[in-house]
Amino acid sequence: MLHVDLDQFIAAVEVLRRPELAGKPVIVGGRGDPSERAVVSTASYEARAYGVGSGIPLRIAARKVPDAVILPVDHEAYLRESEKVMAVLRSQPGATVQVLGWDEAFVGIDSDVPEEIARELQDAVLAETRLHCSIGIGDTLVRAKVATGFGKPAGIFRLTEGNWLQVMGDRPTIDLWGIGAKVSRRLASLGITTVSGLAAANPADLVPEFGPKMGLWYAQLGRGEGSRVVDDTPWVARGHSRETTFQRDLTDAADIDEAVRVLAGHVLGDVAAEGRPVIGLTLKVRYAPFTTTTYGRKIPETSDPEAVLAHAMELAAKIEPGRPIRLLGLRAEMTMPEDSRQGHTPTRSGW
DNA sequence: TCTGGGGTCCTAGGACCC
DNA sequence: TCTGGGGTCCTAGGACCC
Numbered sequence: 001m002l003h004v005d006l007d008q009f010i011a012a013v014e015v016l017r018r019p020e021l022a023g024k025p026v027i028v029g030g031r032g033d034p035s036e037r038a039v040v041s042t043a044s045y046e047a048r049a050y051g052v053g054s055g056i057p058l059r060i061a062a063r064k065v066p067d068a069v070i071l072p073v074d075h076e077a078y079l080r081e082s083e084k085v086m087a088v089l090r091s092q093p094g095a096t097v098q099v100l101g102w103d104e105a106f107v108g109i110d111s112d113v114p115e116e117i118a119r120e121l122q123d124a125v126l127a128e129t130r131l132h133c134s135i136g137i138g139d140t141l142v143r144a145k146v147a148t149g150f151g152k153p154a155g156i157f158r159l160t161e162g163n164w165l166q167v168m169g170d171r172p173t174i175d176l177w178g179i180g181a182k183v184s185r186r187l188a189s190l191g192i193t194t195v196s197g198l199a200a201a202n203p204a205d206l207v208p209e210f211g212p213k214m215g216l217w218y219a220q221l222g223r224g225e226g227s228r229v230v231d232d233t234p235w236v237a238r239g240h241s242r243e244t245t246f247q248r249d250l251t252d253a254a255d256i257d258e259a260v261r262v263l264a265g266h267v268l269g270d271v272a273a274e275g276r277p278v279i280g281l282t283l284k285v286r287y288a289p290f291t292t293t294t295y296g297r298k299i300p301e302t303s304d305p306e307a308v309l310a311h312a313m314e315l316a317a318k319i320e321p322g323r324p325i326r327l328l329g330l331r332a333e334m335t336m337p338e339d340s341r342q343g344h345t346p347t348r349s350g351w
Numbered sequence: 352t353c354t355g356g357g358g359t360c361c362t363a364g365g366a367c368c369c
Numbered sequence: 370t371c372t373g374g375g376g377t378c379c380t381a382g383g384a385c386c387c
């Protein structure tokens with residue numbers, strides 16, 4: 001199977017509609033104002049050369065790259081381009097496409113010459129959208145996904161059972177898809193620092209630390225094993241959430257109340273568009289500077305906005321008075337359609 | 352003034368039931 | 370009386386991904 005990943009996707013889309021930005025350090029984030037609380041969504045390769053990447057505060061990014069062009073995030077534009085790319089992938093004969101996000105997808109195609117197929121895909125995407133992509137080829141989803149990183153930019157790389165350890169064995173566990181900073185540290189505390197170390201680990205030794213599912217999964221991940229099936233089951237959202245970081249921390253009770261009301265309005269709009277009833281609510285509160293707490297509860301199934309709002313306000317009543325608040329988020333969980341399979345998710349698609 | 356926004360899933364622990 | 374064992378449901382918290 002193949003894993004297709006667009007190169008510097010968001011920055012590339014911006015350059016497409018403003019050709020004069022080609023070759024310049026472009027940073028996209030927030031509302032494009034580096035004086036605001038926001039982070040970088042994507043930086044062009046020129047900006048990355050200064051050490052700017054996704055997730056770093058926009059303010060810091062602007063300081064590192066004084067002559068950067070800083071642009072606001074434009075979701076609609078990226079979604080439109082993304083749909084064009086996915087359409088190209090789906091148009092390939094015999095292709096099964098599992099979308100992982102705006103800028104990446106697994107493509108299942110049977111072929112004895114996958115590199116040729118990959119090259120054709122790259123050409124087709126480029127011809128239709130003027131966007132470059134990198135492609136990983138693998139015998140499992142995990143290996144294909146990890147392989148893409150070695151193909152960037154605009155290249156192709158293959159990882160299989162045969163070369164997995166040779167290529168990945170000496171790398172740190174955090175390079176694996178699904179292992180982040182926290183888990184890699186916990187693995188290190190067990191004496192496991194490299195992919196080959198994880199591959200050799202006895203799954204039973206990981207279970208006490210990570211639990212029955214994650215323990216077994218991490219051991220598998222170390223060997224690059226996992227699903228070999230590209231699943232194109234349409235994705236059905238389990239819930240919708242909205243959150244806001246306030247430019248100035250909120251302390252006034254009336255302001256906080258109003259902010260929850262506004263969030264609820266947005267979430268209700270998203271939920272109404274789905275037409276499925278709400279069955280749970282979670283209110284996320286970041287007390288300044290970075291202590292995050294959640295208050296949640298199941299609610300009786302309802303499609304009545306007033307009822308949902310009333311439950312949201314009940315949760316809001318749990319907010320500790322007087323503590324400055326930096327972020328509020330509200331998530332609504334919906335009923336799932338009867339016939340929907342447990343779909344694959346970006347994070348867990350290797351399961 | 353350093354820290355977005357939208358998602359999913361797993362785990363632990365308490366409540367409750369038989 | 371000094372405390373079973375299995376199961377489910379719920380909430381809070383954690384981790385990861387794009």
